[in-house]
Amino acid sequence: MTKPEGGFVEKFRKQLDVFFEKVEYPYMILGFAYLGIFSVQVLAQPPKQIYDALEGASDVIYWIFAIDVLLRALYLGKGFFTFAGIIGFVKQNWLGLASLLLPAFRALRVLRVLIVLRGLKPFMANRASKVGLVVGVTLPILVYTSAISVLEAERGVEGANIQNFPDALWWALASVTTVGYGDRFPVTEDGRYIATILMLVGIGLFSSLTALLAAWVLGENQKREEEKKQADAN
Structure with missing residues (x-):
């Protein structure tokens, strides 16, 4: 009885190896699609039906990444249920876990950027590429995501001075560089949470x-x- 079970488990792991290898680039596309959907929702302000449809599409992408994390846990088998297995799983999949847990809170919608970064994981092969991505990709995406997130939080609020995307982008640039001119600033709690994350x-x-x-x-x-x-010497 042990051999058939072991053979099934080994076959399942091999299938997952092939799956994980093939889905990385589709994940990158899904990550940017997720951010694109959020951008349309905030910047275009579509009618409720279209907005809800876009929200449904973003939920589908979110759950695709959630299933991926689940499959990676199943890949470890019984080893996942050990302390060392859990620690190893978190170390290898911290980005996927963070992208699922943190953006679920409305005030942390700026962390949708983690979904995009999860899609860029195959490019993080070594330290140099990671630093390059941080500087060349993460920073612009963070500024952009923060701008549309704070715009969503502030727009239409009485006393708010961030009411359009150019103002939101200017605020994000001033905040991420820690310059903080003070001409634009969030007044809502959600906006201040976003500002705190952006500055840190x-x-x-x-x-x-x-x-x-x-x-x-x-x-x-x-x-x-x-x-x-x-x-x-010569």
């Missing part, structure tokens, strides 16, 4: 950018020194 994440992203530039400068200097040593 912005500090981390710009720290990453600084570290990347420093490493590049040091690497170039070291390269020149090695070339000079080789030239002197």
Whole structure:
């Protein structure tokens, strides 16, 4: 009885290996589609029927990623139910877990950016590519997502000074760089939650950018020194 069961489990794991390998790029498309749907809902302000249809489409994408996380848990089998298995699962799938748990709260809708980043996971193969994505992709997406999220929270609220996308984008840029001119600022609780997340994440992203530039400068200097040593030796 053990052999057939073991054979079934092994076959199931091999099928999941093939599945995980093939779905990464579709996931990237789904991630950007998720953000696109949210953008249309906020910026275009479509009629209720269209808005609800778009919300249904975003829910479908959300649950596709949820099923993916479930399949990755099943892939571990009995190993998932050990302490080491759970810790390992969280380490390997923290981005997928965060993208499912955090954006469920309305005030954290800015973290829909995590859904997009989950789709970019196949490009995070090494530290250099991760830093490049942080600087070249994550930062622009974070600013954009924060802008439409705060616009959704602030628009139509009495006393709010962020009522259109250009103002929201200006506020997001000023906040993520920690400049904070103060001419545009959120007045709602949801808007302030978004601002807090944006400023905290912005500090981390710009720290990453600084570290990347420093490493590049040091690497170039070291390269020149090695070339000079080789030239002197010859």
